[in-house]
Amino acid sequence: FDAYQIYSRAAEAAYHNKWFGFTSQFLIQELHNVWLLLIRPLLPDSAGIWSSSASTLGVGATRADYERFLAYEHLYRLIFLMKLPYVVADLACAWVLTRLVDPSRRVAVAAFWLLNPLVIFSSAI
Known part of the structure; x- marks a missing residue:
């Protein structure tokens, strides 16, 4: 589920235009941001599956976030x-x-x- 947290942070850029909200591992995170932005058209109705707390150090994704992600149709x-x-x-x-x-x-x-x-x-x- 580590990738889920990385891409949840990337969703802040791809879906909410917050490109520099997570400054740790900046280059790697920006690569994920761009990749998610590129694949976003292939993922219908995916805006709601990402964790809003994944970029908060020490908090991460919640159980409800994971359940929402695992229930995604695609x-x-x-x-x-x-x-x-x-x-x-x-x-x-x-x-x-x-x-x-x-x-x-x-x-x-x-x-x-x-x-x-x-x-x-x-x-x-």
Whole structure:
């Protein structure tokens, strides 16, 4: 549910035009803000699913926020789109890593990166 809190903060920019409300991890948060703004047309009636307290340090999202999010009609599309930048970044990392090694070892290096349980957990789950 960490991604939910990140995107709830991004919703402040995408839905309420508050681009600089969360200053911790500024660059990463702005990337999420822009991404949510771009995918917003693919998420009908999604303005009400985000937490208004996620950007409050020490508070975070409430149980009611999570329930509203999990009841969203297009939840699977939303989760796919939320995770897509992470998967693309992991594929880009794998590509860069394969360029750093001998061509005969590229498949092994890509597999080592992409099948690493930590990478799978952080990106795809």
